[in-house]
Amino acid sequence: MATKKETLKISFSTPKGGVGKSTITTLLASVLHYRLGFNVLVMDCDFPQHSLANMRERDLKTIMQNDYHKRAAMKLYQSINKKAYPIISCKADDALSKARDYVEQFSIEPNVIFFDLPGTANTKGVLTTLRTMDFIFSPITADRLVMESTLSFTKAFLELPETDDRNREQRMWLFWNQVDGREKTGIYEVYQSIISGLDLYVMSSRIMDSKRFRKETDDMPNSVFRSSLLPAEPQLMKTTRLDMFVDEFLKIVNL
Known part of the structure; x- marks a missing residue:
């Protein structure tokens, strides 16, 4: 008899803003929940802006006002026979308790809970919450400041002393985001060798840069990204090679 899988706690985390952690969280949550049949819960811990919760409000307005998106939504929700995944606004220090409360309240237990955390590690609750994650994925770009801040944070986080609340099975992965196809591959090879020298894991799939990552549904009247x-x-x-990223992600987290 197969054992029931525990809910996975996953965060796309980075100390550097503007490298796409919230965007990737949304894209991945939507593909998993609406297309691949998983049940997803998103904890928007990025107080006070709560960009994902605000995005949900904008998405609702767009669907009501745009015939293309309205038809797409009606077709989707009839076929999957479930509601949109919840986005719960919270702070980093109460994210875990709010997630537990939500799961206890409703009968459908999520396969994955995504935690969208603030980029500042010294924000109250960020490190404590990160310690409990099953997987942490950190986006990196071919930018010296992004690489330096991400690698220094990653090494420091991995070297933190053990505590009772730390998930000892936790895995941390870096992945290339906003890859410019015009850039010379040499720059990626240099950074790749640095990452390997630090014994860090990096995903083989790379997400290509696209103006679509900066556009929400209301900016794309006849398509959805x-x-x-x-x-x-x-x-x-x-x-954008996001399809390859999703395939590798699923293998890593064993979904």
Whole structure:
């Protein structure tokens, strides 16, 4: 008899802003929940802006006002027979307790809970919450400041002393995001060798840069990419190689 899998706690975390952690959280949560059949819960811990919760409000307005998105939503929700994944606003220091409260309140237990945390490690509750994650994925770009801050934070985090609340099975992965196809591959090879020298894990799939990552549903009237209510369209996922990233992600977390 197969044992029931525990809910996975996952965070896309980085000490550097503007490298796409919230965008990737939304894209991945939507693909998993709407297209791949998993049940997802998102904890928006990025107080006080709560960008994901605010994005959900904008998505709701867009769907009501745009015929293309309204038809897509009606077709989707009829076919999957479930509601949109919840986005719960919280602070980093109460994210775990709020997630537990939500799961206890409702009968459907999520396969994955994504925690979108503030980028500042000294924000109250960030390190404590990160210690409990099953997986942490950190986006990196071919930018010296991004690499330096991410690698120094990653090494420091991994070398923190053991505590009772730390998940000892935790795995931390770096992944290339916003990859510019025009850049020389040499720069990636240099950074890749530095990462290898630090004994850190890095995903082989790379997410290509695209102006679509900076556009929400209301900016794309006749297609869907970044949305909390609809999954990105397969062709757009293929163009950005997000489809390959999702496949590798699923293998790493064993979903």
